[in-house]
Amino acid sequence: MSGLRETFEAEIARGGDAPDGDGLHPVQVPGSPLYAEAQPPSRSGLPPALFVHGLGGSTRNWELLMGGLADAVDGHAVDLPGFGQSPPPDDADLSLDAHMRAVVDHLERSGRGPVHLFGNSLGGAVVTRLAALRPDLVRTLTLISPALPELPPQTTAWPTAMLALPGASGVVRRVARGSSFESQTQALLELCYGDPGNIPPERRAVMVSEYRRRAQLPYALDVLSRSARGIVRAYTERGAHSLWRQAERVTAPTLLVYGLKDRLVGYRMARRASQAFADSRLLVLPEAGHVAMMEYPDLVAARVEDFLTEVAGGLHLQEREAPPMRDSAAWTRQPPA
DSSP: HHHHHHHHHHHHHHTTTOOSSSSSSEEEEEEEEEEEEEESSTTTOOOEEEEEEEEEEEGGGGGHHHHHHTTTTTEEEOTTTTSTTTOOOTHHHHHOOHHHHHHHHHHHHHHHOEEEEEEEEEEHHHHHHHHHHHHGGGEEEEEEOOOOOSSSSSSSGGHHHHHTTHHHHHHHHHHTTTSSHHHHHHHHHHHOOOOGSSSSSHHHHHHEEEHHHHHHHHTTHHHHHHHHHHHHHHHOOGGOOOHHHEEEEEOSSSEEEEETSSSOOOOHHHHHHHHHHTTTTEEEEEESSSHHHSHHHHHHHHHHHHHHHHHHHTTTOOOOEEEEEEEOBOOOOOOOO
16 A cells, blocks of 8 residues: 555544545545546436546536536546545556546446546546547547646746656645645635636635645645646657647547636647647637636536537537627637647
């Protein structure tokens, strides 16, 4: 058993937080149980969908979008190993491949594949690799600000990239010691949201509470650092294992979602992604940041429903940009060179 897993077991033994069963259920996969949350569909017979969060995220990141898609899919969201309520893996492997294997194992053991597969940030990279290597498990792919190789990254993404450096978790721990959980949460929201001021107070309070719970877990920063290291390692892979090469192998219809105010994944990558995925559509949200499914869940849900309807009908809609958030006029634009 890895040191990370031993830390998790010790935390539970001393009375720390364990999965509380509030909509979460475990699926036993090799290495550790993986926890998932189900969104009850509005009716039976809807196609299955799986939602995979980004670095530092959890199933909670998908609650609003899953609710908005309750008429379209039978949705489950999964906590990647070491995140949310899922314990760290026995072998402490938090590479991109390990996260992908955990999602594959979840799909195979739950018997839900093939699914409409969603991924944000790190989750976007995970499901891109999965769709390339296991097309039998994927109906469609929806990628929201996917963490595909961007070299050099935009300057606002450097703090996240620094998490991959040896000893980074200790530095972050020392820096955070002098600030409140509220201020730490605010800093994270400013990094991820186009405009954190739009978050309702009650939802912000839930975010602070969840951040506090997560920050107090003794293994949390190590999991974050190891997973960040896994992303950086994946960015440097070449040949058939390159993420961009794998994106070119994806045959599933793909919806790409980018925010113009994303500080972590540059909008300039929209063109490359549109060219890499063979059967892709592009949705651009002018006011969104890195987590469009949390910022504009109703708009994203509507576009996803259009996409799923299009795929089911064998149509292909034009690449388009969403209308400005305060303007009902639709307009289109090519992604930047």
